[in-house]
Amino acid sequence: MFTGLCAFPLTPLAGDDVDETALVRLVARCVDAGVDSIGVLGSTGIYTYLLRGERRKVVEAAVDAAQGTPVVAGVGAMRTRDVLGCVEDAQAAGASGLLLAPVSYQRLSDDEVYRLYCDVSSASDLPIAVYDNPATTGFTFSDELHGRIAELPGIASIKFPPPAPGLAAERIASLRAAVPEGVSLGISGDWAAAEALLAGCDIWYSVIAGLFPKAARVIVDLAQTGQGDQASHGRLALEASAALEPVWSLFRTYGSLRVAATMAEVLGFAEAPCLPRPLQSLHGEGRSRVEEALRLSGLGA
Template identity: 80%
Template sequence: MFTGLCAFPLTPLVGEIVDEAAFARLVSRCADAGVDSIGVLGSTGIYTYLLREERRKVVEAAVEAAQGIPVVAGVGAMRTRDVLACVEDAQAAGASGLLLAPVSYQRLTEEEVYRLYCEVSSASDLPVAVYDNPATTGFTFTDELHGRIAELPGIASIKFPPPAPGQAAARIARLRAVVPGGVTLGISGDWAAAEAMLAGCDVWYSVIAGLFPQTAKVIVDSAVADPSLHASAALEPVWALFRTYGSLRVTATMAEVLGLVEVPCLPRPLQSLDAGGRSKVEEALRLSGLGS
């Protein structure tokens, strides 16, 4: 399950509630394209802005629309109690795997993060992907901590942030040296995916695949040769916006521009891009060939 292409669709809102119909359509697009798995309630899935009941419904809707493709559900929350409740709900809703980021307002220690993963790995039989996202959580995993966590039962993958250009192979080598062979390595940060997959990454945890799964599949399916880099380079106008504005706001704006979701689709106080940013998104879609 934690190999190939994992597509992360947006969780759109209409008013103050989850737009389940629009969400199901986004999931169906991913399933129709034949992605390897579908990740819900990640950062693009706005999990930290949703109540427990809303998150449970999102997982249920995803499983129903996924056409048998494995669904990986984000279960991060501020308190371990709430994480474990989300684990229980995800399992009951039919998720095939879990994605866990160490979410906190107070900066966490390494031991606190380790204990969090201990409790989650003991609470469920579902495989767990470690979500290493320091830009959002404020917590930076050391390689030593990754190694400790990866030894826990049920830890199946590490979703790590994009390394500097040209450093993917070295980053992967350092992680391979500390984690068991059965734990897969997955790249986050879409602009770095082609390089990372060519360097030996097992899975691309992809934001762009949540809207354009077939385009992302071209990059993954050709990741044994240079065509992957060319396919990724063609999306540089989008990658540039991701780096500038963050993938969530850009993705939400793209979905709005394409008429896939209602406007606005993000939970307040979050907003999609303003008129100037929206024009840049429209131009990036045109230049990348994604606007049709």
């Protein structure tokens, strides 16, 4: 399941509540574009800002709207007890996979993180993607720890953060050497996706695909055929990604969540404001830059 394109839609709010109508609309766009899976309650899906009951409803609504496209649900939380509650809910709601980051307030030790994955691995039969995101969790995985966790039953993928330009192949080789065969490697950080897919990454965990799944689908298809005898496809994948550089640049400056939320507001996919306070979508100059980026990249058309 953890191959190809996984689209991460926003969980838009209307007031303090999840806007299920807007969420379902985003999920339907992903299904129509033929994404391979839909990741709800990722960082883009504001999982850590929602209560357990809100998260359960998001998974239920997404599974219903996904019409058979597999739904991966983020189950991270500060406390193992609460993670396990979300696992139970995601499973009951029909999720096909789990995404788990070691969310922390106190910085966690390697052993604490390992035991967290042990606890979730033994609590569920669903395949689990390890979510490695030091920018939000403050936790840095070593390859050695990735290797130990990937040996656990059910660990099926690693979602890793964007390497610096030119370093994707090296990063992937080093992870491949650390984890058992069959564990898929997935890139996050949309600007790094084309290079990582060409270097043999199995899946793109994509923020932009939550809003513009067709644009992301094109890049994945070109990159994955471009690995073999169709080298020209590889160049086209890189060009298609380069055309979105105005968006990638904003992702790096403001964080992809704020930019995606602002795009959704600008394009009428969500009400404004659609983020939970204290988070804010962009205003003033930032919002103008988002509008300009949509124009320059052709995404707003």
